[in-house]
Amino acid sequence: MQTEYxxxxxxxxxxxxxxxxxxxxxxxxxxxxIMTIQETGFIDxxxxxxxxxxxxxxxELEINLEGIETITHLLRRIDLMQxxxxxxxxxxxxxxxxx
Amino acid sequence: MIFLDYYKILGIEKTATPKxxxxxxxxxxxxxxxxxxxxDKDAKKNFQQINEANEVLSDPEKRKKYDQYGKDWQHADEFxxxxxxxxxxSNYQRPGYSGxxxxxxxxxxxxxxxxxxxxxxxxxxVKFRGQDFNAELHLDLIDAFKTHTQTLSVNRKKIRIxxxxxxxxxxxxxxxxxxxxxxxxxxxGDLYITFSIANHPDIKRLGNDLYTKxxxxxxxxxxxxxxxIDTLKGKVKLKVKPETQNGSRIKLKGMGFPVYxxxxxxxxxxxxxxxxxxxxxxxxxxxxxxxxxxxxx
Numbered sequence: 001m002q003t004e005y006x007x008x009x010x011x012x013x014x015x016x017x018x019x020x021x022x023x024x025x026x027x028x029x030x031x032x033x034i035m036t037i038q039e040t041g042f043i044d045x046x047x048x049x050x051x052x053x054x055x056x057x058x059x060e061l062e063i064n065l066e067g068i069e070t071i072t073h074l075l076r077r078i079d080l081m082q083x084x085x086x087x088x089x090x091x092x093x094x095x096x097x098x099x
Numbered sequence: 100m101i102f103l104d105y106y107k108i109l110g111i112e113k114t115a116t117p118k119x120x121x122x123x124x125x126x127x128x129x130x131x132x133x134x135x136x137x138x139d140k141d142a143k144k145n146f147q148q149i150n151e152a153n154e155v156l157s158d159p160e161k162r163k164k165y166d167q168y169g170k171d172w173q174h175a176d177e178f179x180x181x182x183x184x185x186x187x188x189s190n191y192q193r194p195g196y197s198g199x200x201x202x203x204x205x206x207x208x209x210x211x212x213x214x215x216x217x218x219x220x221x222x223x224x225v226k227f228r229g230q231d232f233n234a235e236l237h238l239d240l241i242d243a244f245k246t247h248t249q250t251l252s253v254n255r256k257k258i259r260i261x262x263x264x265x266x267x268x269x270x271x272x273x274x275x276x277x278x279x280x281x282x283x284x285x286x287x288g289d290l291y292i293t294f295s296i297a298n299h300p301d302i303k304r305l306g307n308d309l310y311t312k313x314x315x316x317x318x319x320x321x322x323x324x325x326x327x328i329d330t331l332k333g334k335v336k337l338k339v340k341p342e343t344q345n346g347s348r349i350k351l352k353g354m355g356f357p358v359y360x361x362x363x364x365x366x367x368x369x370x371x372x373x374x375x376x377x378x379x380x381x382x383x384x385x386x387x388x389x390x391x392x393x394x395x396x
Binding site for chain 2: 053056061062071078079082085086089090091094
């Protein structure tokens with residue numbers, strides 16, 4: 001069975017000095033998932049890195065939620081394209097050294 | 100060590116107001132922030148420079164010192180109060196970004212003028228995640244064929260990593276927590292290893308499939324027979340069908356490359372026959388070929 005590490009949303013917000021409403025907005029926009037257990041919201045530890053990235057976008061780069069959503073979508077596309085580039089480069093290698 | 104023109108880096112005039120500095124920095128940070136430019140070393144370098152420029156120009160004390168002594172940084176005597184300054188400015192709250200590297204990434208020029216970067220940043224108790232490290236690991240095809248461990252030296256610490264069979268050329272794996280140290284109790288960064296897998300002289304790889312070439316003498320190609328070829332799994336005997344054509348290809352199912360993180364699953368091996376025409380024929384052999392050429396097929 002896989003162990004899940006959960007972090008309480010209010011504790012996360014307190015330690016990062018951010019408003020809980022920001023986390024709620026991210027959830028409403030489908031950018032993160034919050035689990036509610038006994039009326040307390042929790043974030044899976046696996047999402048923390050991405051969440052911290054959203055915090056930097058919002059609070060430090062002053063990018064609004066719509067911007068974050070767009071950037072996230074584009075970054076995912078970049079990831080997919082980078083995978084495709086690797087695949088194509090490897091395929092090219094095959095033909096560059098003719099068998 | 101070279102002089103860094105922080106005004107030029109931020110694209111502003113010397114007369115720029117604090118608001119101008121902030122706006123210029125924010126604009127460039129949105130362009131070069133590492134979160135927005137994954138795996139882009141140039142963007143990272145640019146971001147470090149603009150971060151450093153902002154560190155200096157957004158702090159009135161540092162800016163004054165930079166304006167006064169910046170170009171003459173070699174005259175270390177001029178900066179005798181650097182350490183004293185660090186103490187005085189310890190309450191200064193830097194409006195900088197935490198996304199990249201909070202320490203150890205300032206230029207020599209900065210360190211010469213303002214002392215150690217960590218000290219210059221004051222005593223804020225904000226937790227920073229450590230810097231992510233990127234490394235490239237070179238393997239040959241045979242290494243990548245089987246799951247194996249390698250010991251790497253990162254930050255003077257040795258770490259042992261397991262490389263799963265089937266890793267792809269250009270693929271990057273993340274080793275969590277093995278990047279730079281976090282600051283003020285923040286988590287460590289991650290280590291990203293990109294694999295560069297060298298071509299094998301005789302066997303080529305495309306995804307999970309392998310491609311190789313087998314020489315076949317004319318007689319076996321015409322009459323059929325058996326040959327032995329080298330594969331990454333060892334030697335394999337192949338039955339050659341009579342009348343095999345030059346360039347024809349056969350598939351050996353499951354004899355290809357292991358599928359990444361899917362134990363027991365393999366791609367296929369494709370073998371292309373290359374028929375060798377005999378050379379240095381004897382008179383007798385030539386006669387036989389002439390006879391053959393006259394016969395009707």
